[in-house]
Amino acid sequence: MESWDELTVTEQVLVRRAVAGTTPRGSAQHITAVLRWAGSPEVPRRRNASPAEQRERVPELAAATLRLVADGWLTVCRALSTPFVQDDGPVVTGPELERLVADPATWLMPSGSTSGMPALSLRATAEGSRRWEARAYAPDAQVAMDRMDLTEDEERVRVCALEASGWLTGPFGILADLPSELEGEELRAYVTADLAPLVRFVREGAIEVLHVAEPGAEATIIPPEDLVDAFGDRELRCDDRDDWGVGFTCILTQSRANAFR
Known part of the structure; x- marks a missing residue:
């Protein structure tokens, strides 16, 4: 998976979020919006995904994250500050990464207190950013x-x-x-x-x-x-x-x- 076009929709969403340096929370809803605009019959046409529908995407998100980490697109880090202004913390790897990406709390926006919840951020690697930019700013890319x-x-x-x-x-x-x-x-x-x-x-x-x-x-x-x-x-x-x-x-x-x- 060395080019953008080889990625699945889910993987593209995660890379985009990693380039932006944002939290993984909300990714399940983000993917629903992307699929709706792509015309996918598997998502609701006129509403956002329910919490239950978002939880159903967690295994897909977990597997995609592990693939992207293995292929050098992104890393998952501990966030040292707030969910809105995040500084890079230690990179999460191995069994700890597998456990966190399998946790729905990593991917769904909280409805109440966030105390005790994992504070993580997605960060694109230098190579991941280069691959993304090669497609994002290609001559045939849609103008922002x-x-x-x-x-x-x-x-x-x-x-x-x-x-x-x-x-x-x-x-x-x-x-x-x-x-x-x-x-x-x-x-x-x-x-x-x-x-x-x-x-x-x-x-x-x-x-x-x-x-x-x-x-x-x-x-x-x-x-x-x-x-x-x-x-x-x-x-x-x-x-x-x-x-x-x-x-x-x-x-x-x-x-x-x-x-x-």
């Missing part, structure tokens, strides 16, 4: 969003997707409320034009649109073919709600196309 020539409206969408507090609709959204006088085909034409900067990124697999019906509720993923109908529904948009965190939002995807960076 931050290097695209964007219109003003497209830049607003990109920033919205980058920000955890970014919303498309509702009282804090970047899109204006629907004009009350529009109905039928006129409404559909208005929504189509309004969404044009967003739809470009969604079709390219760079951005994913989510709908939240109530504050704190689980988000529903809106597929590209349903965007115009969904954004034309005044009830779904929640434009007249005062709550923060309801309506439509968007996030940068972790698709196979974007997994190079």
Whole structure:
């Protein structure tokens, strides 16, 4: 496995996380997002993986990690500081590595206290980074969003997707409320034009649109073919709600196309 294209989807996700120098926690959910955008029938189409579904991926993650370590792509280290700013600690190897990668707590985001849980980080080796860069920055590689020539409206969408507090609709959204006088085909034409900067990124697999019906509720993923109908529904948009965190939002995807960076 000396080139990026020889890796499985799971291995690609782990290498990308290792290049970023992040924790393995959340990897099971990350892989679900990648597979969904790759069109895999084995993952839910409109939602994230449940904790039980994430746990089912642990053996796959464990095996992939051991292969990548053996092939010189990455190492697993103890993290000496917080989960958000991690300094390299000792490299984990041998039986200890096998035990930790088999532990679901290594891969799933905790729902409560993290005390007593293994604090680990994924780190790409120099050779692993070189192999990744050879594909990530190849002449035929997709251009990263931050290097695209964007219109003003497209830049607003990109920033919205980058920000955890970014919303498309509702009282804090970047899109204006629907004009009350529009109905039928006129409404559909208005929504189509309004969404044009967003739809470009969604079709390219760079951005994913989510709908939240109530504050704190689980988000529903809106597929590209349903965007115009969904954004034309005044009830779904929640434009007249005062709550923060309801309506439509968007996030940068972790698709196979974007997994190079």
